[in-house]
Amino acid sequence: MKKLLLATLLLFCTIAVTAQSIKVRGVIADSVSQPLEFANVVATVTSSGAIESYAISNEKGMYQLDLPKGETYTLKASFLGYSTQDKSVTVAEDATDKNLDFILNSLADELDGVEITYVMPVTVKGDTIVYNADSFSTGEERKLGDLMKKLPGVEINEDGEIQIEGKTVQKVMVEGKDFFDGDSKLATKNIPADAVDKVEVLRNYNEVGQMRGLGNDQDNVAINIKLKEGKKNFWFGEVAAGGGTINEDEFGYLAHPKLFYYSPKYSLNFITDFNNIGEVPFTFRDYFNFTGGFRNFNQGGGTRFNVSESDLGFAVAQNNRANEIETKFVAGNFSWKASNTLDVSGFGILSDNRTNIVTNSIRQYIASGATENTSSATDQRSQLAMLKLSSVYKPNANLQIDYDILGKLSKQTEGANTISQFGSVINDIEENKENKPISINQNVNAYYTLNDKNIFAAQVQHLYQDEDPFYNAITDILPFAGIIPADTTQNRFNTNQQKNVITNKLDAKVDYYYVLNNTSNLNATLGSTYSNQLFDSNIFQLLDNGNQVNFSTTPQIDGENFPLRNDVNYTFTDVFLGLHYKLKTGQFIITPGATVHNYNLRDEQLGTENTQNDWKVLPDFNAIWNIKKSESLRFNYAISAQYTDVNDYAEAFVFNNYNRLFRGNRNLENSLAHTYNLTYFSFNLFNYTNVSGNVSYARTINGFKNNTDIIAINQVSSPFNIDSNFPDETFSGFGRFSKRVKKLQFSLQANASLSKSNNLINDEIRESESFTQSYQTSVRSSYREWPNFEVGYRLSVNNYNNGGLEQTFYTQRPYANVDINFLKDFTFSAEWDYYNYNDNNNTVENSYSFVNANLYYQKGDSPWEFKIQADNLLNTEFTNQDSFNEQFNTTSQYFVLPRILMLIVKYDL
Numbered sequence: 001m002k003k004l005l006l007a008t009l010l011l012f013c014t015i016a017v018t019a020q021s022i023k024v025r026g027v028i029a030d031s032v033s034q035p036l037e038f039a040n041v042v043a044t045v046t047s048s049g050a051i052e053s054y055a056i057s058n059e060k061g062m063y064q065l066d067l068p069k070g071e072t073y074t075l076k077a078s079f080l081g082y083s084t085q086d087k088s089v090t091v092a093e094d095a096t097d098k099n100l101d102f103i104l105n106s107l108a109d110e111l112d113g114v115e116i117t118y119v120m121p122v123t124v125k126g127d128t129i130v131y132n133a134d135s136f137s138t139g140e141e142r143k144l145g146d147l148m149k150k151l152p153g154v155e156i157n158e159d160g161e162i163q164i165e166g167k168t169v170q171k172v173m174v175e176g177k178d179f180f181d182g183d184s185k186l187a188t189k190n191i192p193a194d195a196v197d198k199v200e201v202l203r204n205y206n207e208v209g210q211m212r213g214l215g216n217d218q219d220n221v222a223i224n225i226k227l228k229e230g231k232k233n234f235w236f237g238e239v240a241a242g243g244g245t246i247n248e249d250e251f252g253y254l255a256h257p258k259l260f261y262y263s264p265k266y267s268l269n270f271i272t273d274f275n276n277i278g279e280v281p282f283t284f285r286d287y288f289n290f291t292g293g294f295r296n297f298n299q300g301g302g303t304r305f306n307v308s309e310s311d312l313g314f315a316v317a318q319n320n321r322a323n324e325i326e327t328k329f330v331a332g333n334f335s336w337k338a339s340n341t342l343d344v345s346g347f348g349i350l351s352d353n354r355t356n357i358v359t360n361s362i363r364q365y366i367a368s369g370a371t372e373n374t375s376s377a378t379d380q381r382s383q384l385a386m387l388k389l390s391s392v393y394k395p396n397a398n399l400q401i402d403y404d405i406l407g408k409l410s411k412q413t414e415g416a417n418t419i420s421q422f423g424s425v426i427n428d429i430e431e432n433k434e435n436k437p438i439s440i441n442q443n444v445n446a447y448y449t450l451n452d453k454n455i456f457a458a459q460v461q462h463l464y465q466d467e468d469p470f471y472n473a474i475t476d477i478l479p480f481a482g483i484i485p486a487d488t489t490q491n492r493f494n495t496n497q498q499k500n501v502i503t504n505k506l507d508a509k510v511d512y513y514y515v516l517n518n519t520s521n522l523n524a525t526l527g528s529t530y531s532n533q534l535f536d537s538n539i540f541q542l543l544d545n546g547n548q549v550n551f552s553t554t555p556q557i558d559g560e561n562f563p564l565r566n567d568v569n570y571t572f573t574d575v576f577l578g579l580h581y582k583l584k585t586g587q588f589i590i591t592p593g594a595t596v597h598n599y600n601l602r603d604e605q606l607g608t609e610n611t612q613n614d615w616k617v618l619p620d621f622n623a624i625w626n627i628k629k630s631e632s633l634r635f636n637y638a639i640s641a642q643y644t645d646v647n648d649y650a651e652a653f654v655f656n657n658y659n660r661l662f663r664g665n666r667n668l669e670n671s672l673a674h675t676y677n678l679t680y681f682s683f684n685l686f687n688y689t690n691v692s693g694n695v696s697y698a699r700t701i702n703g704f705k706n707n708t709d710i711i712a713i714n715q716v717s718s719p720f721n722i723d724s725n726f727p728d729e730t731f732s733g734f735g736r737f738s739k740r741v742k743k744l745q746f747s748l749q750a751n752a753s754l755s756k757s758n759n760l761i762n763d764e765i766r767e768s769e770s771f772t773q774s775y776q777t778s779v780r781s782s783y784r785e786w787p788n789f790e791v792g793y794r795l796s797v798n799n800y801n802n803g804g805l806e807q808t809f810y811t812q813r814p815y816a817n818v819d820i821n822f823l824k825d826f827t828f829s830a831e832w833d834y835y836n837y838n839d840n841n842n843t844v845e846n847s848y849s850f851v852n853a854n855l856y857y858q859k860g861d862s863p864w865e866f867k868i869q870a871d872n873l874l875n876t877e878f879t880n881q882d883s884f885n886e887q888f889n890t891t892s893q894y895f896v897l898p899r900i901l902m903l904i905v906k907y908d909l
Contacts, residue, residue, distance in 0.1 A: 021066050021069060021742065022069065022091055022095050022096060022097050023064055023065065023067075023098075024043075024065045024075070024097070025062065025063065025065075025098070026062070026063060026099055026100040026101040027057075027060070027061045027063075027102075028041065028057045028061045028063060028079070028101070028102045028104065029061050029102070029103055029104070030082065030105070031103060031104075031105050035057070035059070035061025035062075036104065037060075037061065037629065038057060038629075038685075039057040039077060039079040039082075040054070040055075040056060040077070040078050040079070040120045040122075040123060041054065041055045041056075041057070041065065041075060041077045041078075042054045042076050043065050043067055043074070043089075045071055045073060046071075046072045046073060046074050047071075051135065052067060052071070052073060053065045053066055053067060054121045054122065054135070055685075055686070056124060057686065058684065058685075058686035059629070063686065064686070064687070066742050067089070067091050068091070069092065070091065070092070071090075072088065072090040073089050073091065074086055074088055074089075075087045075089060077102035077104060078104075078120075079104055081106065082104035082107055083104055083105045083106075084104075085102050085103070085104055087100060120132065120135075121136065127202065127204045128200055128201065129201040129203070130198055130199070130200050131151045131152075131198060131199040131200075132198055133197055133198060136151055137150075138150070138783060138784055138788055139784070139821055140788065140819040140827055141193035141194075142192070143189055143191065144187055144189075144190075144191040144192075144193055144196060145160060145188030145189060147193045147196060148162055148188060150782055151199060152683075152688055152690065153201075153690045153738075154201075155736075156188060160184075160188050160189055161185055162184045162187075162223065164201055164223075167219055167221045169184045169221050170205075170220060170221060171205070171222040171223075172187040172222070172225070174187075174191070174224070174260075174267065174269075175224075175225070175226065175227060175232070175267065177267045178333070178335060178345050178390075180269075180331065180333050180347050180349075181345075181347070181388070184223075186281070186282075187225075189281060190258055191225065192236070192237070192238060192258075192908075194228075195227055195231045195260070196228070197226045197228040198225075198226040199224075199225060200223060200224040200225075200226065202222040202223065202224060203220075204217045205217060205220040205221060206220060207222075208400060208445075209397075209400075210400065210447050210455055211455075214455065214513050214582070215523070216589070216591060216622055218632070218634060227262060231260075232262055232263065233262070233263045235260070235909060236259075236261075236909055237258040237259040237260050237270075237909045238256075238257070238258055238906050238907065238908050238909060239257045239258075239906065240254065240255070240256040240257070240904055240905070241254065241255045241256070241904070242254045242904030243902065244900065244901045244902035244903055245901050246898060246899075246900050247875070247898035247899055247900075248899075252276055252277045252900050252902055253274070253277075254274070254275040254277060254279070254902065254904060255275070256273050256274075257270075257272050258270065259909065264337070265336070265337050267333075268332070268333070268334050269331075269333040269334070270331070270332050271329070271331045271332075272329060272331075273327060273328075274329070275326075275327050276325065276326040277902065278321065278322070278871070278900075279327065280325060280327050281327065281329045282329055282349065283353070301525070301576060301578060301595050301618075302576070302578075302595045302597060302616070302620065302638065302639065302641060303529065303574050303597060303641055303642075303643070304640050304641070304642040304643070305572060305574065305642070305643045305644075305645070306645070307463065307465060307503050307505055307533075308645055309437075309467070321894065321896040321897065322355045322357045322358075322894070322897070323356045323377075323895045323897070324355065325353065325354070325356075325897065326355075327351075327352075327353050328350075328352040328353075329349075330349075330350045330351075331347065331349045332348050333345075333346070334347070341393060342391065342394075343392045343394075344389070344390070345390045345391075346389040346390055347386075347387075347388050348386065348388075349384070349385070349386040349387075350385050351382070351383070352381070352382070352384075353380075353381070353382045354380070354381050355379075355380045355381075355382075356377070357376075357377075357378040357380065357894065358376070358377050359375075359378070359892055359893065359894055359895070360374070360375050361374045361892040361893070362844075362891050363713075363888050363889070364805065364807075364888055365713055366710075366766070366768075366803040366887060366888060370422050370423070370712050372420055372422045372713045373420075374418055374419065374420050374421075375418070375419045376417065376418040377416065378414060378416040378417075379414070379416075380414045380415075381411075381413050382411075382412050383410060383411045384408075384409075385407075385408070385409045385410065386407070386409075387407045388404065388407075389404070389405050390402070390404045390405075391403050398448060398449040399446075399447070399448050400445075400446070401444070401445070401446045401447075402443070402444070402445040403442075403443070404441075405440065405441070405442045406441045407438075408439045409436075409438050410437055411435070412433070412434070412436075413432075413433070414431075414434075415431070415432050415433075416430070416432075416433075417429070417430055418431065418658075420658075420659075422713050425477070425712075426476075427476050427477045428475070428476045429473060429475050429476075429658050431471075431472065431473050432471075433469070433472075434469070434470045435467065435469040435470070437465065437466065437467040438465070438466045438467075439464065439465040439466075440464045441463050442461065442462045443460070443461045443462075444459070444460045444461075445457070446459075452515060453514060453515050454512070454514060454515075455512075455513040455515070456510065456512055457510070457513070458508075458510045458511070459507070459508070460507070460508045461507045461508075462506050462507075463503065463504070463505040464503070464504055465501075465502070465503040466500075466502050467499075467501045467502075468498075468500045468501075469499050470496070470497070470498055471496065471497040471499075471655050472494070472496045472497075473495050473496075473658045474493070474494045474495075475492065475493050475495070475658060476492060476493075477493070478493050479493065479495060479658060479714070482554075482555065482557065483554045483557065483653065483661065484539065484541075484551065484554070485551055485554065485555055486541050486549075487543060487549060490544050494541060494542040494543075495655070496539070496540050496541070496542060497537065497538070497539050497540075497654060498536075498537065498538055499535075499654065500535075500537070501646065502533065502534045503531065503532070503533045504532050505529070505530070505532075506531075507528075508527055508528055509525055509527025509528070510525070511523060511524070512524045512525075519583060520581070520582060520583045520584065521581075521582050522579070522580070522581055522582075523579070523580040524578070524579050525576070525577070525578040525580075526576075526578075527575075527576055528575045528576070529572070529573065529574040530573050531571065531572045531573075531645070532569070532570070533568075533569075533571075533645060533646035534569055534570075534646075535567075535568040535569075535646045535647070536566055536568075537565065537654050538566070539564045539565075539653070551564040552565050562651075562652070562663065563606060563652035564652055566605070566651075566652040566654070568603060568604070568605040568649065568650045569603065569604040569605070570601075570602070570603045570649050570650075571600075571601070571602045571603075572599075572600075573599070573601075574597055574598070574599050574643075575597070575598045576596060576597045577595065577596050578593060578596070579593060580592070581593065587625055587626045588624065588625055588626075589622075589623070589626070590621075590623045591621070591622040593621070594618065594619040594620070595617075596616070597614075597618060597641065599612070599614040599616065599641070599643065599670070600612070600613050603649050603666050605650065605666065610666050610667070612669070614670065616670075618638070618641060619639060620636075620637065620638035620639070621635075622634070623635045630684060631681065631683070631684075632681050633678070633679070633680050634677075634678070634679045634680075634681075635676075635677070635678050635679075636676070636677040637674075637676050637677075639672060639673070640673050640675070641670045641671070642672075642673060643670050644668060644704060647664065648664045648719045649665070649666050650664040651663055651664050651665065659714045659715060660717070661714075661715070662717050663717075664719065665718055665719050668719060668720070668721060669721050670702070671700055671701065671703040671704055671721065672701045672702060673701075674698065674699045675696065675698045676696060676697045677696040678694070678695045679692075679693070679694045680692065680693045687739070688741075689737075689738070689739045690736070690738045690739070691736070691738075692735070693734060693735040693736070694732075694733065694734045694735075695732075695734075696730075696731075696732050697730070697731055697732075698728075699727050699729050700728040702722070702723075703721070703727070703728050704719050704720075704721065705719065705720060705757075705759050706719055706720075706759060707720050707760040708759065708760065708761050708762075709762055709763075710761060722758055722759075726758035726767075728755075728756065728757045729755070729756045730755045731753070731755075732751075732753040732754070733750075733751070733752050734750070734752075735750045736748070736749045736750075737749075743781055743782050744780070744781055745779065745780045746778075746779050747776075747777065747778050748776070748777045749775070750773075750774070750776075751773065752772070752773045752774075753772050753773075755769065755771075756768070757769075759887075761803065766802070766803040768800075768801070768803065768885075769800075769801040769802075770799065770800050770884050771798075771799040772796070772798045773795075773796065773797045773798075774794070774795070774796040774797075775794070775795045776794045776795075777792060778791065779791055779792070787819065788818070788820075789816065789817060789819070790817040791815075792814070792816075793812075793813070793814045793815070794812070794813035794814075794815070795810070795813070796810070796813075800889050802888075802889060805889070807839060807840065807841075807889055808839060809837070809838070809840075809844075809882040810838055810839070811835065811836070812835070813834065815831070815832060815833045816831075817829070817830065817832070818830050825858060825859045826855070826856065827855075827858075828853070828854070829853065829854045829856075831851070831852045831853075832849065833849065833850045834848075835849070835850075835879070839891070844880075844891055846880055848874075848878070848879075849874050850872055850874070850876055851873040851874050852869075852871050852873070853870045853873060854867055854868070854869050863909070864907055865905070865907075865908070866903070866904075866905055867902075867903070867904040867905075867906065868901075868903055868904075869900075869901070869902040869904055870899070870900070870901050870902075871899070871900040872896070872897060872899050872900060873899060874899075875898050876896065877895055877898075878893045878895045878896060879894050879896060880892065880893055880894075881894065
């Protein structure tokens, strides 16, 4: 805590130093006194020409600048299509705030001759915000992510993704060419900061020109990186390699070559990373979340039907921290302008991660009241491969055809040894899992403009997916003795499960837009979804002598035999017709609509066929109030019908875990979800304030729930539709406020979510409630000559009330970062994170810190950089996490990599 107090003292001292300045305010207007919004004002030091401050006018034409005392400044006001006006201001030591107005004359007839002789830090052009990178760089930035978080209105979340005005960036481009389409983290972690000239933020983004303005693109944000002149038409990048020690007794290594080339004709990017020090560029979670730019089919059309991953719940390292991590990563990205009408692009990603995860957990079961203590050591290997090819054919302005194919192949293996103890019973468990899923996703889009009134868009998407998860558990205690007819004479029980799920899913739709006038259009949608899934599974026992015993049915349960082998053919179809009307009136845009659906379900299993047929009319409504160009309030309401896939319809038992069995229910019906969402954005470049917030409410009727029987720590579950008198409800809220005051950026963020759900536990309906809260506040500096710092505080409160058992967990996380340039060629950076974790009963309480530090040396413009890197200097051993579901509460302790000391050498190409 002493470090936190010192950082706070530094903050107040810095505020006192920066207080020696005045504000210059005024109005920028044209020759007839009409205010000019988004006009630029830049203040340069007259003697040196260095930019001291800048401003952008608001809707009233007002601007304001902070200018240090003791200098003479030249103020230049400009606006595209208007003459530039200069004024000189001397700010004496005893000066007070000043007012200074500008009148700009139109240059409509001389627009081509306008030349701006200086670079504005921020320029606004319609829906595009352009940031000049050098205006925000303070010299310590290494990667794009370091630079991005210094731009007004831009945040980098804990996953490394870029968020702008509260929205996650969906596409990153460099010089207008896709950079690993579908993932912004690869850009923030790998593009060198010193190669960036400008960052263009593209709001309301739609990559198809004909479709802009027809739908609602308010949530679509992309960025385009403009490179410095020395980086175009030349290879650039870096080669980094290093070695060191892990906890003084193991060799640590890192190799990280990167190479980039951009020209008007084509681009090439190569990224590699080999290390065993916990730097994971592409995680198992990233792989499954990586869309490759594929769009959600018929988003907002009213149907929720997703093909789930039939994996086995592989362990995931917490925050990429584990006991041991070894990473091998290779990725390549290209784009090629084959002709004036054809563009081709693609990428390939190969990743091989070996992870050792050591965990201690306390799990409290609600229904039985049992407490299970587990200690587990898990060795995991994830081999991932991904390849995408894309093409865009645009012979003229009225026609565009896109084709994409994305292939994903992986192999995950996991071996875990777990000691489970509940009461006086101890079970030694060995689990082995393997999965080798393959998926191929193809997408064809066509856009045709017949004339100004009639526009057509068509989309066809096909998914092929083959999954074959294998599960093996070797236990001291026979699992589910009343269900699995195992040979009880064995020394240990070797239970195995084979499963295979093959999916073919075809989506197709045609949209027709009839443009009524400049403010309204009609959109008719006709489409269909077809999904066929083949599901096979069987459970068997390996005896001590190596023989295999296959199981087909259970012993009688309540006088009935239940199957242990699945052979299911499941088909889901949705044929739909939708109509939407979009109207712009004044500051408002409203889009009401409705979609008619005909759903058909058919499953063949257990020698019989079961069918369902439903008709649904699902309305939706969207309203946008554009209060100002940079301020809006949006409301969304929709009813959606949710259907599940074959995993919930297959009626034979399957293992999900050593103590969890699951069987599907072929009589499941759909659920209906009502969602309400209110979102506010304000991005004010006049006073450097960014505000965003969201409030949402969801109510699910006839929802999918699990009917769970819990005996001690063993669970047997089956899905069912809960009565509409017991709906699930979720209330959630989010707010973010940030403001720049001179060279300091202040931010405040809050999240809260209240969820209420009902489940059937041991034939009794139980209400479960979780209330999670997280808060964060911080202040960050951006000085060029002074050391830079960030000081912050995070608090998370998780309250769980499950069937009357209530628990609350608190995590307090003050943190501080510092960057110091000294002796001209040296840079020192350090990060400190303090964790205090406890519950309301004080049965769990842990405090620990993580300290990382880096010392850089780079002489002048030399391409060589030397770095001493120290991770986990305090040699902290573990982290904590809690979780909640309807059956149990869990608090876990994860062991992490020990202290690592490295010497890394980097050469800039």
